[in-house]
Amino acid sequence: MDVHIKNILNDLKKDDFQAYMLTQFTNVEYISNYKPTSFAFCVIKDNPVIYASSMDMEIARRDSDIEVREYESYEVMIKELRKEGIKNLAIEPSLPYSTYVRFRDDFQIDSKTYVDKQRMIKTPEEIGKITKATEIAQKSFLQLDILNNSGSENEVAFDLVRHMIENGASKESFDTIVASGPSSSLPHAVPQDKKLQRPILIDWGAIYEGYCSDNTRTMVYTEKQHEIFDIVKESHDKAIKAIKPGLKCCEIDKVARDVISDYGYGDKFIHSTGHSLGLDIHETPGFSLRDDTVIEKGMVITVEPGIYLEGEFGVRLEDTIEISRKGNVIGDLPLIID
Numbered sequence: 164m165d166v167h168i169k170n171i172l173n174d175l176k177k178d179d180f181q182a183y184m185l186t187q188f189t190n191v192e193y194i195s196n197y198k199p200t201s202f203a204f205c206v207i208k209d210n211p212v213i214y215a216s217s218m219d220m221e222i223a224r225r226d227s228d229i230e231v232r233e234y235e236s237y238e239v240m241i242k243e244l245r246k247e248g249i250k251n252l253a254i255e256p257s258l259p260y261s262t263y264v265r266f267r268d269d270f271q272i273d274s275k276t277y278v279d280k281q282r283m284i285k286t287p288e289e290i291g292k293i294t295k296a297t298e299i300a301q302k303s304f305l306q307l308d309i310l311n312n313s314g315s316e317n318e319v320a321f322d323l324v325r326h327m328i329e330n331g332a333s334k335e336s337f338d339t340i341v342a343s344g345p346s347s348s349l350p351h352a353v354p355q356d357k358k359l360q361r362p363i364l365i366d367w368g369a370i371y372e373g374y375c376s377d378n379t380r381t382m383v384y385t386e387k388q389h390e391i392f393d394i395v396k397e398s399h400d401k402a403i404k405a406i407k408p409g410l411k412c413c414e415i416d417k418v419a420r421d422v423i424s425d426y427g428y429g430d431k432f433i434h435s436t437g438h439s440l441g442l443d444i445h446e447t448p449g450f451s452l453r454d455d456t457v458i459e460k461g462m463v464i465t466v467e468p469g470i471y472l473e474g475e476f477g478v479r480l481e482d483t484i485e486i487s488r489k490g491n492v493i494g495d496l497p498l499i500i501d
Contacts, residue, residue: 184206279446295331347362361383380500432470
């Protein structure tokens, strides 16, 4: 039996639950190696089972490491689980309410983050896939020759995604951000049909064998842009240097935030310092003020401080960090793009 399933079964036993139900696609994939295209119910118990839609049965039977049954109805599922003596059911917090109400009358239910706990620590194989996704994304970025590009934000974003796919990615890991000029002060800017202005901020990532990468680089030009860049770079570098197992995630956020605050821009750093990634682009834990998760070996978390001056410009620098005895940057893309 898969080690993650064994660990979840141990958690269930400790909390006196008999089964754990998942519907989130990447959680089902993480547990079974089968990624739904329609819908699926993965029930982790002593004999785990997936109820897959008829449209997915071929791919589910091909890929799943655990038993697959064709979904017939909620009533059939409930009847089969009750027949096994299951009276209480843990669910993932993201389970839709419309699904929860189908089960609440038949089971004692509570939400648990058992699978999130498993996904926090990446295996060497998972880290290898994240590393490959990062290599693809960084190689593709360098192919843009961004400093000599005369295209629009839209065109640059399109070209970057095309390069990533040509270099082996299945797709982009999130909507690619190309923001230039005043738009760069928007952390989640959407590329526009306008010629590149300055500075140029690009936030992008690739997916390789299901696993995501994430980087941000900002190309600066004026004296003030360079000044802000240097502050963000100092925050980025000091945060990474501070990472080690045993510290809390919020302590790393404080390191990054204190640097920017000391220069008088604390109120211009308007998001957390970083997030975990894996099968999803945003996972837990993250480097934020409110996350007191203890850092462990095997975690993979981004560091991405930024300063955003409304109506002027923004600067963000982001790398993905694999944690062993210290924080190791994945990839070798320079922070300063010449």
